Amino acid sequence: MIDTRAVYVLWLREVKRYSRSPSRIVSTIAMPILLLIFLGLGFRQANFGGILPKSISYISFLVPGIIGMSLLSTSVFAGISVLWDREFGFLKEITVAPINNLSIVIGRAIGGSTTSMIQSIIVLIVAMVIGFSSENLIGFVTILIPMFLISIIFISLGLILAANMTDIQGFGMIMNLVVFPLFLLSGALFPIKALPSYIYVFSYLDPLTYGVDAMRGILCNLSAFPVVFDIFISSIFVIILLSAAVYFFNKSESK
Amino acid sequence: MCIISIKNLTKQFDNLVAVDHISFKVKKGEIFGLLGPNGAGKTTTVNMLCTLLTPTSGYAKVDEHDVYKNKVEIRKSIGLVFQEPALDSYLTARENLEFHAMIYGMEKKERNKRIDEMLNLVELKDKADELIGNFSGGMKRRLEIARGLIHKPKILFLDEPTLGLDVQTRRHIWGYINKLNKKEKITIILTTHYLEEADRLCDRIAIIDHGRIIVTDSPHKLKEKLGGDIISLKINNNFSRFANELGRLKWIREVKASKGNMNLFLTVKEGNRAIPKIVYLAQKLKIKINEIDLHKPSLEDVFVHFTGSSIRERENNGKLKLENLRKKMVPAK
Known part of the structure; x- marks a missing residue:
């Protein structure tokens, strides 16, 4: 079913394209780093009135959230970049090839997740430079699991959106109406329980909530749910969204 | 020996019948042209034969495979050069070809040999490791033709292969098309609205207008009909x-x-x-x-004879003014 060679070649293309556009690398890393510096340092001495445990500094709390944001935006972007392929004609080259859409979706997802994870690791390194530290050294390896799951989830979401869009005009709207609400609801900036209950119920529907929670559990030993539970829920999101992406790809093709 | 045979093939989009009960056969090894103005249904026909579009009704077989049932088989046996460029500008010429060869499942050794062969054919060997972003329109087109051939298809579809190219480049491309038809013994289906192109290249032409095929024959016989x-x-x-x-x-x-x-x-x-x-x-x-x-009657006369108006009259956008100028620049045969 899955054509590994097709997956590999799509992955290779994504990585090559990424490595050849330094402006894309810089611009997507700049935003999370700016947020990290200004929010992290700006609120360094703020008293959060009991919503954060005393044992944890705000910057430690913030780092997993910002990594989540970085993964979210770069992954949705990677998924939606199918629209650029369509705009520049390359999508046809992929569509007419004798490979199934499952392989195409998986190839794109793994390719996008590679670049997305590289960027998030850079953000994590910058965070350590400006004062973030974790007692959990193994955490730097295990954190790759939630990172991977988050990126696959949001690339799939990007692919689903792209399959249902006719042109690139709606791109800005997606970023504002999809990415930001997902980011704000996820508890990246503050614990979701600090929100009124009629808002934070929506946080439970946001896949990023579980991803950020898992990363925070691994790096800071602070999580709302057990990390294993977060990983489990994220994996379910992966399966649902990947399948939906394949479904919409098939649908958009069989006109 | 017919490698493509279609009968009453129809494609309807909402209210528009883009292709209306067309029928024709393409023989193995020939260059077959679909000639008609923009919007006549040429690209829609090609897309149906390439399994990019599902026909509304009718029958079509490409290399013995049914377009409804055996999409993957058809895709393996055809090469396709699209009307709009479809290259990745972040990749080099060789990488674009490699991508194609790999996605069609070619082994490394065979792949490299074939890529070199095809780069030679279109005379782009010395540009192989340059990014596509720096290529001219004609170079891109040549590379796309090379790419369409990498996986050794039996049939090559060329959708408006010289659209928007200057006269000299156009002649070059014609040269390559002829060369590969002879050298690779490949069947070529091309769509065009350039009469000279159809006349020069095609063994047989189907004149298509408003989604219908008006007449099918060799350029010589079509002219004789006048x-x-x-x-x-x-x-x-x-x-x-x-x-x-x-x-x-x-x-x-x-x-x-x-x-x-x-x-x-x-x-x-x-x-x-x-x-x-x-x-x-x-x-x-x-x-x-x-x-x-x-x-001597030209294909233009043939087109007027069969459709009642010239191909230029059928095309009413500003772009055509430029093309008319270009046509005038083509030296008489």
């Missing part, structure tokens, strides 16, 4: 006598006379052989010919 070449004469004296003498000759199909300006128009089968005979007759009758002109 009745033959036209010889126009301007003579000095004895106009009526000469006209009568010519009218008696059996090998002249038709004589039209315009006495006012002493012009005669003769329809004959082989104009170039007829001229000496006419000159000889005129000398015998002591008639002085001032001017003589031979007009």
Whole structure:
């Protein structure tokens, strides 16, 4: 079913394209780093009135959230970049090839997740430079699991959106109406329980909530749910969204 | 030996019937052209044959495979060059070809050999490791043709292969198309709205207009259907006598006379052989010919004959003005 060679070649293309556009690398890393510096340092001495445990500094709390944001935006972007392929004609080259859409979706997802994870690791390194530290050294390896799951989830979401869009005009709207609400609801900036209950119920529907929670559990030993539970829920999101992406790809093709 | 056969193939988009019950057959090894104005349904037809679009109704077989059922099989046996460029500009020429070869499942050794071969064919070997972003329109087109051939397809589809290219580049591309048709023994289906292109390249042409196929035949036979070449004469004296003498000759199909300006128009089968005979007759009758002109029917005449208007009249956007200019620049054959 899955054509590994097709997956590999799509992955290779994504990585090559990424490595050849330094402006894309810089611009997507700049935003999370700016947020990290200004929010992290700006609120360094703020008293959060009991919503954060005393044992944890705000910057430690913030780092997993910002990594989540970085993964979210770069992954949705990677998924939606199918629209650029369509705009520049390359999508046809992929569509007419004798490979199934499952392989195409998986190839794109793994390719996008590679670049997305590289960027998030850079953000994590910058965070350590400006004062973030974790007692959990193994955490730097295990954190790759939630990172991977988050990126696959949001690339799939990007692919689903792209399959249902006719042109690139709606791109800005997606970023504002999809990415930001997902980011704000996820508890990246503050614990979701600090929100009124009629808002934070929506946080439970946001896949990023579980991803950020898992990363925070691994790096800071602070999580709302057990990390294993977060990983489990994220994996379910992966399966649902990947399948939906394949479904919409098939649908958009069989006109 | 038909590699493609379609019957009553139809594609309807909402209210628009883009392709309306068309039928034709393509023989193995020939260059088959779909000639028609923009919007005639050429690309839609190609997309159905390439399994990018599902037909509304009708029957189509490509290399023995049904377009409804065996999409993957068809995709393996065809190569496709799209109307719009479809290259990744962040990749080099070689990487674009590699991507294609890998996605079609070719092994590394075979792949590298074939890529070199194809780069040689389109004379892009020395540009192989440059990014596509820096390529000219003609180079991109050549590379796309090379890419379409990498996986050794039996049929190559070229959708408007020289659209938007300058005259010299266009001639180059024609050269490559002819070369690979002979060298690779591949069947080629091309769509075009350039009459000269169809005339130069195609073994057979289907003229398509408003989604219907008007006529299918070789360019030579299509022109013959118009009745033959036209010889126009301007003579000095004895106009009526000469006209009568010519009218008696059996090998002249038709004589039209315009006495006012002493012009005669003769329809004959082989104009170039007829001229000496006419000159000889005129000398015998002591008639002085001032001017003589031979007009061989062009594909343009064929198009007008079968559709009732010229291909340029059918296309009504500003882009065509430019193309008209270009056509004028093409030196007469």
